[in-house]
Amino acid sequence: MKRVYTVIAVLIAALLPLQAQSPFEQANTAYSQSNYAEAISGYEQILQDAQARDALTDDYAEVYYNLGNAYYKQGELGHAILSYERALRLKPRMRDAKQNLEFVEQRITDRIDDTRSFFLQDWLITLRNNFRESTWTWLSIVLFWLVLAGLLLFLFGREAALRKAAFHVAWISLLLTVYTGINAGTLHSRDAAQQEAIIMQGVVNAKSSPDQSGTDLFQLHEGTKVRITDTLGDWSEVRVAEWQGWIETRMLERI
Amino acid sequence: MKQRIAFILFLLVSAGLCRAVDFRAVGPSQVPANQPFQIQYILDEKGDDIQPPGMPGFELLAGPYTSTSSSFSFVNGKRTSTYQKTFTYTYLASKPGTYTIGAATVTVGGRKYRSNGLKITVVREEAAPASQSSSSHEQQQERSQSRQQRPQETSIFLRTVLSKSHVHEQEPLTLSYKLYFIGADNVQLAGVTKMPDFTGFLKQESDNEPLQAHIETYNGRQYNVATIYKVLLYPQHSGEITITPAQFEVVYTIPGDGQDPFGQLYGYQAHKTLKAPAATVQVEGLPQENRPKQFSGGVGHFTMTPSISATEVSANQPITLRLDITGNGNMKLLKTPEVNWPEGFDAYDPKVNNSYQNTDSGTTGTKSIEYLAIPREPGDYTLPPVTLSYYDSETNSYRTLSTPSYQLHIKRAQKSQDDGQVSDYSQEDIRQLATDIRYIHSDEPQPTADGAARESVVRTGSLAWWALYIIPLLLTIVLIILLRKYIRDNADLTQVRYRKANKVARRRLKRAKTLMETGQTTAFYEEIERAALSYLSDRLTIPTAELTKETISQQLRGRGVSETLILETDAVLSEAEFARYAPSSEQDKQAMYNRTEDLINHLEAEKL
Structure with a gap:
């Protein structure tokens, strides 16, 4: 009997590689064979399906990440950056995606130096971007509960030491609730309103007004991240560091 | 191939000679009737005693005219000259038809050589092709036609010949400057006045063996042709590239014309500057698509x-x-x-x-x-x-x-036996060789339910989000209200009991007095003890469960009651407890009663 099981086990093991590959594995295989165009269409299909089913969970960060790699290998830096940014929206602390994004960003034409920012602000922004909106939301909610608990203990505590501690916990928690709440709100407006976008066109001239006859103000290249501040018809007003101008919406892809 | 074999055979036959003698007949394959034409016999050695073949149906107009020429090839700056002797016969055919002309013989160094035969078709005069009127040599052509009786009309010019005029970038083409001449002997290159700089090309001098002068038909006339310069060109960029004209100096001898009584008998030297026209090459760039990176x-x-x-x-x-x-x-x-x-x-x-x-x-x-x-x-x-x-x-x-x-x-490298030294060990930092993106991940996303992404997130501003703030807040407010009320209620009860403590104690003492009078000893002490305890409990707000002598003493001490009174309280409580089970006299009871009453009065005075 034991031998029969062994035989079956061996057979199953032998048959496993013959099993149909999942679309994800197929795309990975195409990538490993340097068949990047096929890999790209494979990943895009997976993401489209998930999006259509409204099931784009954190796990799909891996798909966006691989897609970004495939786009980079094809030389499409704009799409690569967009894919990495999307991967980081789902998993803000995905190290490989961060690394590759940084790497690809060094290869684009525009180098943005926002001279107005200072290190504390940068640090706070990095901290904020390291977590998802829902993380900040939950933190804010839990901290608010802590405020309430502290308040109750302060009011009805029997011992003076306990009441004193509860008082400090309550006011610190209240400050943190406000801070985390602001972070959640900022990320919410960024993600839900899709305020950030990547330039997809090789070279774009930003104009002073939302029409072709406007004066050219400055030039942006593929892969640069911009902030959309307004839209009017087919035009979007974008901001990059201290620059601000109008660009045709079709030149952009919102993250 | 056949030619080559024939050539080899010829070589074998003429083994005694150091080189093969080339003797060939050149003539037009088609001539118009009643028009003079030339047949040339070209020999590359010094020879004489030419015997032309019999030419039935042709009228010999002139000849043989003998001309010798040298041609030059410049290869890597080395000048090579070749010798050529040409015998020219001028014939006229009157009847149309196809004629086969046999071989001519010539004697070179006592040896006879035969030329090749020719086939000539004579066509009717009207059917003869109109003389081409080509650009630069029109004049010469016309002149030569007007003086047909002078076949040795001197004509000498240069042509720029490109092997290809439409090439890809980096695709080689050859440019040659060809010297065309007729009616001139001893043509020699005297100098190069101007040479194009070949801008846009990479130039490679051709390694070919020196080209010999040969006969070429150009614009309907036969010329001696010598390539005087040849170069291999590699275009370096796309577009239209023009090669500027070149200029050469030639000297030659115009042979004497025996028929002209005023002409010179032995010919005269001429010097001429010849210009090779400019040429244009169309260069197509290499395709951009599919161009490999390396x-x-x-x-x-x-x-x-x-x-x-x-x-x-x-x-x-x-x-x-x-x-x-x-x-x-x-x-x-x-x-x-x-x-x-x-x-x-x-x-x-x-x-x-x-x-x-x-x-x-x-x-x-x-x-x-x-x-x-x-x-x-x-x-x-x-x-x-x-x-x-x-x-x-x-x-x-x-x-x-x-x-x-x-x-x-x-x-591993072989270490020699006597090499007792310990080789150096050095540690190295990790060296960065290149940068590239990190490789793709293979963790497949777990199959997710429809709408999983929507459900997993509490969105800012959503109903759930508001609920998570407001419900706990409301709960807390309700809790605060309830707790406050409870405490207030609690506080009221003790207040009541505090206020009524004295009254209750007096009532219990009165009942104890009644019991004392009726002689119920146990009940009396019980009532006395209860009176004292309930008074202390209410006044000190100690729950009955925690009511012991120790807590009481502690509480009293905490409120600054004098030590004597505390001891007295302790004593009264102990005695009341003890006396319950021991027989006692009427006086004892009276004393106990008074003592308790005093204690309560004292405690009342303390305003606990």
């Missing part, structure tokens, strides 16, 4: 033969990889392919050995490249394939040649 710049057709000296050596033993690139094209511009030796190999600059010739169709030959590397560390390494990409001008597409990838096994 395109070597080569255009043509190549093959690559790799060979490696060894794939298994000891450390510090050299390995040589040799690539033989053979083919035809712009060999000179071919970039040396790069060999990416594995880490731990000391690579040396490649040694390039070129052996190629410049022919009309481009540079042909072999480029041998030797790459030397010395492995320093033992191990198994892979030498990645070496690739050479070029544009194949035969198939008009990019091609990439590749060597196989070699597996190199490097053995």
Whole structure:
């Protein structure tokens, strides 16, 4: 009997590689064979399906990440950056995606130096971007509960030491609730309103007004991240560091 | 092929001679009737006693005229001259038809040579092709026609001849300056006045053997033609490239014309500056699409033969990889392919050995490249394939040649026995060789339910989000209200009991007095004790469960009651408890009663 099981086990093991590959594995295989165009269409299909089913969970960060790699290998830096940014929206602390994004960003034409920012602000922004909106939301909610608990203990505590501690916990928690709440709100407006976008066109001239006859103000290249501040018809007003101008919406892809 | 065999046979036959004698007849294949035409017998040796073949149906108008010429070829600055003797006969045919003309014989050094035969079709005069009126030589042509009786009319000019006028970038073409002359002897190149600078081209002087003068029909006339300059050109950029005109100086002798009584008998020297016209080359750029990244710049057709000296050596033993690139094209511009030796190999600059010739169709030959590397560390390494990409001008597409990838096994270096020294060990930091993106991940996303993404997130501003703040807040508010009320209620009860404590104690004392009078001893003490305890409980707000003598003393002490009164309280409580079970007299009871009453009065005075 034991031998029969062994035989079956061996057979199953032998048959496993013959099993149909999942679309994800197929795309990975195409990538490993340097068949990047096929890999790209494979990943895009997976993401489209998930999006259509409204099931784009954190796990799909891996798909966006691989897609970004495939786009980079094809030389499409704009799409690569967009894919990495999307991967980081789902998993803000995905190290490989961060690394590759940084790497690809060094290869684009525009180098943005926002001279107005200072290190504390940068640090706070990095901290904020390291977590998802829902993380900040939950933190804010839990901290608010802590405020309430502290308040109750302060009011009805029997011992003076306990009441004193509860008082400090309550006011610190209240400050943190406000801070985390602001972070959640900022990320919410960024993600839900899709305020950030990547330039997809090789070279774009930003104009002073939302029409072709406007004066050219400055030039942006593929892969640069911009902030959309307004839209009017087919035009979007974008901001990059201290620059601000109008660009045709079709030149952009919102993250 | 046949010609070649014949030539070889001829060589064998004339083994005594140091070189073959070329004697051939040249004539038009079609002539109009009643028009003079020429047949030339060309000999490349000094010879005489020419016997023309019998020419039935043809009328000999003039001849033989003998002319000798030298032609020159410049190859790498070396001047080579060749000798040519031409016998010219002028005939006239009157009847149309096809005629076969036999061979002529000539004597060279006592030996007779036969020329080839000719076939001439004589057509009717009207059917004769109209004389071409081509641009620059029209005048000469006309002049020659008007003076047909003078077949030796001198005409000498230069032509610029391009092998191709439409080429790809880097595709070779030849440019030759051809000297056309007729009626001139001893033509010699006296100098080069102007030479184009060939801007836009890479120039390779042709290695071809010197070209001999030959007869060529140009614009309906037969000329002696000598190529005086020939160069191989590789266009370096796309577009229209113009080659500026060149200028040469020639000297020649116009032979004397015996028929002209005023002409010179022996001819005279002439000097002329000849201009070769400018030429234009259309250069098409190499296609941008499918251009390999490591395109070597080569255009043509190549093959690559790799060979490696060894794939298994000891450390510090050299390995040589040799690539033989053979083919035809712009060999000179071919970039040396790069060999990416594995880490731990000391690579040396490649040694390039070129052996190629410049022919009309481009540079042909072999480029041998030797790459030397010395492995320093033992191990198994892979030498990645070496690739050479070029544009194949035969198939008009990019091609990439590749060597196989070699597996190199490097053995540990043999240490000599007497080498007692300990080799240096050095630690190295990790060296960055290149930067690239990190590789893709293979963790497949778990199959998710529809709408899973929507449900997993509490969105700012959503109903759930508000609920998570407001419900706990409301709960807390309710809790605060309830707790406050409870405390207030609690506080009221003790207040009541505090206020009523004295009254209750008096009532209990009165009942104890009644019991004392009726002689119920146990009940009396019980009532006394209860009166004291309930008073203390209410006044000190101690729950009955925690009511012990110790807590009472502690509480009293905490409120600053004097020690005597505390002791008294303790004593009264102890006695009341003790006396309950022991027999006692009427006086004792009275005393106990008074003592308790006093205690309560004292405590009342303390305003607990």
